[in-house]
Amino acid sequence: MDxxxxxxxxxxxxxxxxxxxxxxxxxxxxxxxxxxxxxQTVPNAMAWxxxxxxxxxxxRPTGSVSADIxxxxxxxxxxxxxxxxxxxxxxxxxxxVSPLLALAIMLTVGERRPVWLALGxxxxxxxxxxxxxxxxxxxxx
Amino acid sequence: MVDFNVVLAGLTDAFQLxxxxxxxxxxxxxxxVGAVPGIGPVMAMAIAxxxxxxxxxxxxxxxxxxxxxxGLVGGAVPAVLINTPGTPDAAATALDGHPLAKQGKPxxxxxxxxxxxxxxxxxxDLVLVTVSAPLAIVALKMGxxxxxxLMIFAFSIxxxxxxxxxxxxxxxxxxxxxxxxxxxxxEHSTPRLYFGWFxxxxxxxxxxVAIGMLAISxxxxxxxxxxxxxxxxxxxxxxxNPEDMRVRWVEYWSCRxxxxxxxxxxxxxxxxxxxxxxxxxxxxxxSAKQTSDDPQSFGKGNLHGIAAxxxxxxxxxxxxxxxxxxxxxxxxxxxxxxxxxFMIHGIQPGPLLFxxxxxxxxxLFGAMIMANFINLxxxxxxxxxxxxxVRAPESVIFSSALLLCIVGVSMATGGLFGVSVMxxxxxxxxxxxxxxxxxxxxxxxxxxxPRFEISLSQTLVLLDGDVAALVNxxxxxxxxxxAIVATWWLGFRAAARQANKQPA
Numbered sequence: 001m002d003x004x005x006x007x008x009x010x011x012x013x014x015x016x017x018x019x020x021x022x023x024x025x026x027x028x029x030x031x032x033x034x035x036x037x038x039x040q041t042v043p044n045a046m047a048w049x050x051x052x053x054x055x056x057x058x059x060r061p062t063g064s065v066s067a068d069i070x071x072x073x074x075x076x077x078x079x080x081x082x083x084x085x086x087x088x089x090x091x092x093x094x095x096x097v098s099p100l101l102a103l104a105i106m107l108t109v110g111e112r113r114p115v116w117l118a119l120g121x122x123x124x125x126x127x128x129x130x131x132x133x134x135x136x137x138x139x140x141x
Numbered sequence: 142m143v144d145f146n147v148v149l150a151g152l153t154d155a156f157q158l159x160x161x162x163x164x165x166x167x168x169x170x171x172x173x174v175g176a177v178p179g180i181g182p183v184m185a186m187a188i189a190x191x192x193x194x195x196x197x198x199x200x201x202x203x204x205x206x207x208x209x210x211x212g213l214v215g216g217a218v219p220a221v222l223i224n225t226p227g228t229p230d231a232a233a234t235a236l237d238g239h240p241l242a243k244q245g246k247p248x249x250x251x252x253x254x255x256x257x258x259x260x261x262x263x264x265x266d267l268v269l270v271t272v273s274a275p276l277a278i279v280a281l282k283m284g285x286x287x288x289x290x291l292m293i294f295a296f297s298i299x300x301x302x303x304x305x306x307x308x309x310x311x312x313x314x315x316x317x318x319x320x321x322x323x324x325x326x327x328e329h330s331t332p333r334l335y336f337g338w339f340x341x342x343x344x345x346x347x348x349x350v351a352i353g354m355l356a357i358s359x360x361x362x363x364x365x366x367x368x369x370x371x372x373x374x375x376x377x378x379x380x381x382n383p384e385d386m387r388v389r390w391v392e393y394w395s396c397r398x399x400x401x402x403x404x405x406x407x408x409x410x411x412x413x414x415x416x417x418x419x420x421x422x423x424x425x426x427x428s429a430k431q432t433s434d435d436p437q438s439f440g441k442g443n444l445h446g447i448a449a450x451x452x453x454x455x456x457x458x459x460x461x462x463x464x465x466x467x468x469x470x471x472x473x474x475x476x477x478x479x480x481x482x483f484m485i486h487g488i489q490p491g492p493l494l495f496x497x498x499x500x501x502x503x504x505l506f507g508a509m510i511m512a513n514f515i516n517l518x519x520x521x522x523x524x525x526x527x528x529x530x531v532r533a534p535e536s537v538i539f540s541s542a543l544l545l546c547i548v549g550v551s552m553a554t555g556g557l558f559g560v561s562v563m564x565x566x567x568x569x570x571x572x573x574x575x576x577x578x579x580x581x582x583x584x585x586x587x588x589x590x591p592r593f594e595i596s597l598s599q600t601l602v603l604l605d606g607d608v609a610a611l612v613n614x615x616x617x618x619x620x621x622x623x624a625i626v627a628t629w630w631l632g633f634r635a636a637a638r639q640a641n642k643q644p645a
Contacts (some may be wrong), residue, residue, distance in 0.1 A: 006577070028334050032329045035598070036602060047319075056307075057312070063306030071362075086557060098547075102541070105364070105536070110367075111534060131192075
């Protein structure tokens with residue numbers, strides 16, 4: 001299974017390198033025709049290195065892999081919750097959203113004890129507000 | 142050479158009450174987060190950096206060094222008590238620390254870890270103080286061609302040692318360098334890879350990338366593995382024999398050679414970029430076991446095992462700053478974070494640092510030495526408290542850490558755009574770790590990227606594009622040859638060995 005996943009990641013990086021070299025770098029790098037190291041020189045070199053190393057990984061896969069679909073799905077869910085929280089912070093502010101974001105995270109990992117929930121949902125956001133806004137005098141997002 | 146007055150002025154700065162208080166705060170925070178499995182000093186430093194903006198450089202960097210040093214002591218607590226190292230380098234400590242704790246001597250085990258850690262750390266700091274200034278003078282004689290060759294050498298060591306697969310190490314380094322090219326290119330100042338976001342003209346924010354890949358991706362990994370329950374701590378006896386709650390002088394003194402060997406191993410490995418404290422701890426542990434009269438007792442609660450691991454992993458911290466302060470090359474993620482703190486305060490690490498900021502450097506040295514004594518004092522007082530910290534639920538710890546990361550990056554980057562970048566790199570970091578691509582290599586390459594490109598450009602100008610002109614730069618040739626040897630020895634050979642071990 002590890003070899004298959006290692007090969008898959010090698011294949012991915014070959015495709016990624018080719019996409020970088022032929023699409024992303026030409027499209028998003030201003031070309032200059034003078035100088036030894038042009039704006040596209042290092043990105044192009046890195047794209048080639050990624051393609052060659054990806055090819056090496058495809059042909060002779062090495063290294064360990066700890067990819068677990070169930071855990072990756074849970075991690076993706078948490079990342080989405082945090083991204084949603086950041087989007088909400090941009091609309092309603094940190095003070096309003098942070099307790100809800102903390103509550104969502106704590107509930108999704110199975111925390112049900114009222115005291116710990118209260119600490120995470122009320123205590124920590126208040127402490128952050130106190131340190132950042134009051135002690136450091138910096139605005140919260 | 143640095144003027145002696147500057148040295149004294151710097152050391153005096155370190156003893157100012159404000160600076161000492163920030164070092165103390167850093168050590169307390171470091172021991173606290175080290176004691177919580179899953180957070181660790183690197184994540185704490187990453188989160189803390191934006192909060193140090195409002196401080197002067199010395200208290201800010203002294204605080205971060207305190208977090209780093211305190212974290213190594215704190216990391217031994219969960220390793221000893223629940224066989225779950227708070228930091229990866231404490232894994233070797235658990236080999237003998239946990240069996241000793243199971244024998245009803247958890248306080249003795251954690252205290253031995255504390256004493257050995259402070260001993261190794263102090264040794265390494267003394268080497269740093271005495272060696273770095275002369276090394277910086279040598280480094281000053283190096284021109285762009287030698288610096289470029291040195292960076293190639295550093296990359297070859299990092300790629301070969303940090304990853305367990307050369308091709309994966311190379312891909313991680315290339316990705317780091319690629320991400321470092323976002324923004325204006327250093328030679329022509331033309332924009333590249335910014336995808337229409339003008340916020341990226343200055344490049345990807347280091348705080349966003351570092352916190353996303355190191356802290357958030359680790360939090361995601363831990364959240365995905367947790368079930369909300371508390372970790373099962375070992376039973377700590379309520380009434381312990383007083384002899385089992387302290388380390389006698391005779392016991393400490395009997396470990397002196399073990400600790401000295403550990404400190405030397407940690408200092409040497411720490412001075413080389415990329416090897417890290419985990420390797421030092423295990424190497425020291427193995428050598429202590431090999432040279433012991435009673436190797437069978439290792440793994441069963443031998444104090445020498447704890448002393449070997451802790452003295453080595455702590456000695457790495459000070460030595461890590463040798464390449465950072467003399468060459469501007471971070472030897473570890475912790476050093477990369479400290480270097481970013483330097484840059485945030487407008488200070489460029491490297492050989493000129495001793496000339497331009499000598500007082501700050503010696504202030505930092507003073508703060509590091511003081512941090513060791515504070516580590517000892519806080520550890521003596523706080524160990525019993527950190528033992529309770531091990532029982533804090535992950536749900537509270539990680540939800541708090543997430544909120545701190547959002548606020549910290551928002552402060553560092555001046556808005557939520559940086560937070561969005563942080564979340565993208567959190568996903569990238571999680572996937573890279575899951576598929577075995579080293580995040581550490583990525584971060585170091587990302588940090589070195591702009592300097593690498595500038596020195597490449599300067600080298601080509603100096604050589605006029607003629608590689609044969611390298612014969613005029615013998616040091617560069619030696620460094621490039623060393624890079625080739627290191628890549629072959631540490632990369633291809635290691636990869637071949639691993640490939641032979643893997644089942645078909």
